[in-house]
Amino acid sequence: MKRYITLLFFGILNILIASGCSSDDKGSENQTEPETVQPIAIEKTNTTKIYVHYMPWFETNESAADKKWGYHWTMANKNPNNIGANNRREIAAYYYPLIGPYHSGDKNVIENHLLLMKYSGIDGVLIDWYGTYDVNDYRMVKENTEQLIAMLDKVGLEYAIVYEDRVTTNVVNAGKAISVTSAAKTDLAYLEKNCFNDANYIKVNGKPLLLNFGPIVLQTPAEWTNVFNTLTTKPAFVTLWDQSVEAGANASGEYAWVYKDNSFLTNFYTNTKPKLSVAIGSAYPGFKDFYAEGGGGAAIGWNIPHNNGATLDETLALAKNANLNYLQLITWNDFGEGTMFEPTVEFGYSYIEKVKAFAGVKNTENVFPDISKLYDLRLQKKGNADAQKKLDQVFNYFVSMQSVKAKQLLSEIK
Numbered sequence: 499m500k501r502y503i504t505l506l507f508f509g510i511l512n513i514l515i516a517s518g519c520s521s522d523d524k525g526s527e528n529q530t531e532p533e534t535v536q537p538i539a540i541e542k543t544n545t546t547k548i549y550v551h552y553m554p555w556f557e558t559n560e561s562a563a564d565k566k567w568g569y570h571w572t573m574a575n576k577n578p579n580n581i582g583a584n585n586r587r588e589i590a591a592y593y594y595p596l597i598g599p600y601h602s603g604d605k606n607v608i609e610n611h612l613l614l615m616k617y618s619g620i621d622g623v624l625i626d627w628y629g630t631y632d633v634n635d636y637r638m639v640k641e642n643t644e645q646l647i648a649m650l651d652k653v654g655l656e657y658a659i660v661y662e663d664r665v666t667t668n669v670v671n672a673g674k675a676i677s678v679t680s681a682a683k684t685d686l687a688y689l690e691k692n693c694f695n696d697a698n699y700i701k702v703n704g705k706p707l708l709l710n711f712g713p714i715v716l717q718t719p720a721e722w723t724n725v726f727n728t729l730t731t732k733p734a735f736v737t738l739w740d741q742s743v744e745a746g747a748n749a750s751g752e753y754a755w756v757y758k759d760n761s762f763l764t765n766f767y768t769n770t771k772p773k774l775s776v777a778i779g780s781a782y783p784g785f786k787d788f789y790a791e792g793g794g795g796a797a798i799g800w801n802i803p804h805n806n807g808a809t810l811d812e813t814l815a816l817a818k819n820a821n822l823n824y825l826q827l828i829t830w831n832d833f834g835e836g837t838m839f840e841p842t843v844e845f846g847y848s849y850i851e852k853v854k855a856f857a858g859v860k861n862t863e864n865v866f867p868d869i870s871k872l873y874d875l876r877l878q879k880k881g882n883a884d885a886q887k888k889l890d891q892v893f894n895y896f897v898s899m900q901s902v903k904a905k906q907l908l909s910e911i912k
Contacts, residue, residue: 540617568635605649622700663682707733710745736753783810784837
């Protein structure tokens with residue numbers, strides 16, 4: 499009888515433990531690491547690859563070594579330490595990011611941006627990149643880019659680099675390289691070694707995609723031939739619209755940008771696109787630069803009104819009619835020129851909602867506010883290891899398209 503009672507006791511105990519009813523089990527559950535998950539692609543009906551141009555150049559007083567706000571928040575005369583009555587910092591922009599001004603290398607910021615992109619149907623990020631040299635803020639941009647790239651794969655997004663060859667002149671003037679072509683060779687050798695072979699680096703016709711904002715300094719085919727000769731794999735090199743002639747046979751195509759009004763975009767689709775092997779279209783919500791008001795130089799000289807989203811509607815419609823293989827959204831976060839798709843105080847999530855509709859995202863659930871809540875809780879629970887682990891699990895749920903579970907867990911974190 500004793501033996502029977504003993505066996506019965508241990509049997510009941512095992513059932514309790516297995517069912518999670520043991521208080522010890524609950525304690526250990528709180529300490530378990532979030533499960534590692536593979537990202538799942540969002541389902542959508544539009545086959546056009548949708549990429550977004552991204553600026554990794556923002557710095558805050560907390561992230562900077564000199565404890566000063568970076569130029570792209572201040573320009574020459576704005577001070578984000580000044581906080582107005584509406585609780586907004588004084589920044590060099592007409593529009594205000596929904597999460598406030600930020601450091602581009604902040605993992606919480608990157609998490610927020612990439613999850614918003616994923617759920618809006620964006621396939622990847624085209625990163626504006628200033629090379630490898632320690633000149634001006636180029637090293638900071640490089641480090642921020644590396645932080646961004648590190649999370650892209652976890653979210654399930656692709657990426658490619660938009661090389662700013664204009665930086666090569668400053669590199670030479672700083673005595674860091676003997677020539678502009680030498681500087682460019684060093685920069686592209688870094689990309690070949692560290693980026694081009696990544697599984698999520700964008701490939702076009704089997705080659706790594708490399709965009710160039712210009713060319714601006716290296717303006718002859720001979721110079722680009724010289725630069726590319728040292729690479730084992732020649733990239734699919736795509737220049738700014740109407741400028742592939744400066745790269746000659748090295749160029750694989752061109753991409754559209756934003757300029758004055760939508761007629762330039764129409765002209766690109768009608769007259770330029772048919773001649774190109776690779777054509778990347780563009781869509782934008784508007785253009786309003788802050789340079790003159792911010793003391794950052796002369797104004798560009800023209801604006802494209804946002805028109806309460808009508809400009810974006812028009813450029814997306816042009817893209818749809820052009821039957822594009824590739825579309826670049828201009829831009830995620832160039833606040834200085836007012837072309838941002840990133841959610842703002844002024845426009846909320848309306849621009850990425852329009853992208854989501856264009857992409858034909860099948861998941862019609864509204865998750866954007868919940869992704870913002872994840873960011874807010876990251877800040878509120880800073881230093882709380884248990885809460886951060888739960889938030890890591892929320893992230894995992896989001897990237898694996900389990901948004902219902904993500905929302906539920908968010909609601910449980912107090």
